[in-house]
Amino acid sequence: MLRLVRKRWPLFTAIALALVAGLSSWEPGALVRFVEHASALDIFTLVLFLVFLLPPLFARLRLPGAVALLIGGVALGPHVFGIIDPDDHAVELFAVVGRVFLMFIVGLEIDMRVFQATKQRSMGFGLATFLFPLMGGGLAAYAFDFGWTAALLIGSLLASHTLLGFPILTKLGLGKREPMAVAAGATIFTDIAALLVLAVCVSIHKGGFSPFGLATQVFQLALYSIIVLQGLPLIGRLYFRRHRDDEGALFSFTFLVVMLAAAGAHFIHLEDIVGGFLAGVAVNRVLSGSEVRDKIILMGEGLFIPLFFMAIGIRLDLPVFAATLVNSLPFVVTIIAALLIGKLAAVLSIRRPFGYDWPDALTMWSLTLPQVAATLAAAMAAYDAVNADGDRLITESVLNAVIVLMVLTSILGPVLTERFGRQMTQEEKSDDPS
Amino acid sequence: MTRLNRLFALPVLLLVGLSLAPAGAGDNQPDKAALQADLRKMRTDTLDQLYRENPKARKEVRAAAGYGVFSIGGAQLLFVGGSAGRGIVRDNLTGKDTFMKVGSVSAGLGVGFKDARLVLIFSNRTVLKDFLDKGWTFGGETAAVAKADDKGGSTGELESPQGIKVYQLTQTGLMAKGTVEGTKYWKDEGLN
Numbered sequence: 001m002l003r004l005v006r007k008r009w010p011l012f013t014a015i016a017l018a019l020v021a022g023l024s025s026w027e028p029g030a031l032v033r034f035v036e037h038a039s040a041l042d043i044f045t046l047v048l049f050l051v052f053l054l055p056p057l058f059a060r061l062r063l064p065g066a067v068a069l070l071i072g073g074v075a076l077g078p079h080v081f082g083i084i085d086p087d088d089h090a091v092e093l094f095a096v097v098g099r100v101f102l103m104f105i106v107g108l109e110i111d112m113r114v115f116q117a118t119k120q121r122s123m124g125f126g127l128a129t130f131l132f133p134l135m136g137g138g139l140a141a142y143a144f145d146f147g148w149t150a151a152l153l154i155g156s157l158l159a160s161h162t163l164l165g166f167p168i169l170t171k172l173g174l175g176k177r178e179p180m181a182v183a184a185g186a187t188i189f190t191d192i193a194a195l196l197v198l199a200v201c202v203s204i205h206k207g208g209f210s211p212f213g214l215a216t217q218v219f220q221l222a223l224y225s226i227i228v229l230q231g232l233p234l235i236g237r238l239y240f241r242r243h244r245d246d247e248g249a250l251f252s253f254t255f256l257v258v259m260l261a262a263a264g265a266h267f268i269h270l271e272d273i274v275g276g277f278l279a280g281v282a283v284n285r286v287l288s289g290s291e292v293r294d295k296i297i298l299m300g301e302g303l304f305i306p307l308f309f310m311a312i313g314i315r316l317d318l319p320v321f322a323a324t325l326v327n328s329l330p331f332v333v334t335i336i337a338a339l340l341i342g343k344l345a346a347v348l349s350i351r352r353p354f355g356y357d358w359p360d361a362l363t364m365w366s367l368t369l370p371q372v373a374a375t376l377a378a379a380m381a382a383y384d385a386v387n388a389d390g391d392r393l394i395t396e397s398v399l400n401a402v403i404v405l406m407v408l409t410s411i412l413g414p415v416l417t418e419r420f421g422r423q424m425t426q427e428e429k430s431d432d433p434s
Numbered sequence: 435m436t437r438l439n440r441l442f443a444l445p446v447l448l449l450v451g452l453s454l455a456p457a458g459a460g461d462n463q464p465d466k467a468a469l470q471a472d473l474r475k476m477r478t479d480t481l482d483q484l485y486r487e488n489p490k491a492r493k494e495v496r497a498a499a500g501y502g503v504f505s506i507g508g509a510q511l512l513f514v515g516g517s518a519g520r521g522i523v524r525d526n527l528t529g530k531d532t533f534m535k536v537g538s539v540s541a542g543l544g545v546g547f548k549d550a551r552l553v554l555i556f557s558n559r560t561v562l563k564d565f566l567d568k569g570w571t572f573g574g575e576t577a578a579v580a581k582a583d584d585k586g587g588s589t590g591e592l593e594s595p596q597g598i599k600v601y602q603l604t605q606t607g608l609m610a611k612g613t614v615e616g617t618k619y620w621k622d623e624g625l626n
Contacts, residue, residue: 146528323497327559328527389474395529396496 035083043084047076051306064164064410066372069306070403073313086315095315098308099377100262100276101300106191106373107280108287108297115185118178121354122185128349129368130190133158133342134197140338144331149204150394153382156197157375157402158339160190164370164410165417169363172421179360183367191374195274196221198378202271202385205393220268225278228261232282240286250292257283271381312376312403324397325404332401336408343368359423366416370409375402470625473522473533477503480551484601487608491601494555500525500562502554504536504619520622521552523566527559532566533625536617550604557597565598569620 050072055065138155203217265275287293379402504521556562592600
């Protein structure tokens with residue numbers, strides 16, 4: 001240490017002088033003044049500091065990064081330090097770009113080889129793990145007197161999932177086992193199906209239900225999917241061939257493609273996250289093995305997605321959040337139960353036909369519990385969907401219930417995955433005679 | 435890409451199937467739709483006025499189990515079908531609107547003023563459900579009375595013991611005093 005100080009004495013002297021100068025000019029209320037007069041650059045730096053600091057800190061407490069960022073957002077919002085105004089356009093921008101990027105990366109990370117290897121089983125489990133929670137959540141919402149469009153949407157929010165516990169299984173050496181590959185493959189199905197339900201529900205909510213209107217919307221969606229899924233790879237390959245050595249251009253091109261797909265979806269009255277997801281699926285193969293892919297994911301996971309979670313936290317009105325939860329507690333408990341039971345029923349329905357033992361099945365169950373990426377992005381999109389009467393597709397109470405669901409399942413899911421995963425490894429060890 | 439197309443095809447087919455299901459009997463009566471639109475506009479205008487005069491009411495409305503906005507003695511909505519006025523109650527969980535009527539328990543209006551707006555804020559779901567399912571009468575033990583502040587003065591809010599907060603508004607502004615009693619509320623079967 002002494003050697004380091006001697007070697008870097010100009011640096012340490014400068015730090016000491018800066019500290020002395022800072023402390024001598026410190027007076028009560030300096031922090032309040034900073035908050036009041038903070039420039040956009042100061043605030044952005046503070047946000048980045050929290051993005052950097054909070055997730056690893058919470059990881060030590062075994063809490064997921066998304067929860068850490070949500071709490072960070074709440075801290076910056078008007079109900080704790082009041083540093084960021086939730087109505088600021090920048091918050092809106094980060095919320096929208098973040099959710100588009102979130103779904104783009106969900107699409108980008110779809111590994112068709114994994115799906116192909118277990119195609120029949122992934123489809124079977126995907127259908128089960130989509131339909132059971134969809135029916136459970138939908139019926140629960142209907143019982144609470146929701147309209148059928150909102151009930152269907154709430155069911156679909158439970159039907160998708162985020163494989164938050166997968167890195168734990170990889171660490172335990174279980175990532176390549178068939179049940180886990182089936183669960184990963186099933187996610188592709190649930191994500192696509194949940195987004196389709198969202199698109200249709202938003203369309204019905206905004207334009208009213210008519211068989212012709214719905215058929216038109218489904219036709220538009222199919223047309224847009226074909227254009228994006230087949231057109232983007234075509235343009236992408238041409239562009240990548242021409243500019244293969246210019247990484248900056250490739251990066252900008254990919255970024256533009258994501259936003260174009262989202263804006264295009266918005267233009268034909270589809271949700272922007274549907275466009276983002278389709279773009280991710282479309283450029284999946286074009287970017288395969290490319291360094292640009294890693295950089296795009298890094299950019300998304302390191303910046304845009306954390307900012308999305310923070311934006312949700314900033315917008316969270318704590319007193320209203322608490323009051324709506326108290327008022328809708330039976331509903332919150334019911335949808336959590338519908339999720340747990342629905343996902344369990346899905347696993348039970350395939351356990352015997354697929355020949356999985358209990359630890360396999362329970363690990364799959366725990367893996368499909370977390371409701372983070374697609375669920376939260378879809379819930380935000382549904383909350384933002386306003387019809388001609390000014391009514392939202394889902395209310396603030398439902399959005400708050402989804403946030404509770406996200407926090408609970410993102411904690412519970414990985415904990416259970418680790419527990420059941422260890423059971424699997426112990427059974428493997430006891431089965432191994434050597 | 436073919437495999438992907440197939441993957442997209444199944445949910446799309448499911449949705450096309452859904453789209454062929456029979457549509458619910460839509461109500462196209464223009465009068466009904468027009469009246470519903472009038473009531474929604476009345477609600478928006480009334481809430482805007484309330485938020486201007488009492489900004490903290492915005493948060494109360496958002497945090498509540500539900501809220502209702504009623505117009506009493508308004509030119510368009512006056513004494514329709516034996517009622518003194520009409521309004522809408524919003525369930526903050528489901529987002530559903532229920533159209534309701536308001537009238538007096540005995541002869542006379544009971545509220546004591548004309549061309550007024552009432553904003554009812556329900557603090558819990560039980561009372562909201564009771565209000566919607568069984569109707570409600572403000573009177574006796576259920577009268578909404580003025581809340582006193584720490585110094586014994588009026589806060590401008592009325593509240594029933596069951597947890598229904600009431601704001602009374604007229605064209606000139608928020609009414610600070612009085613009680614709400616002698617009025618009953620029931621579902622408007624024609625408008626729902």
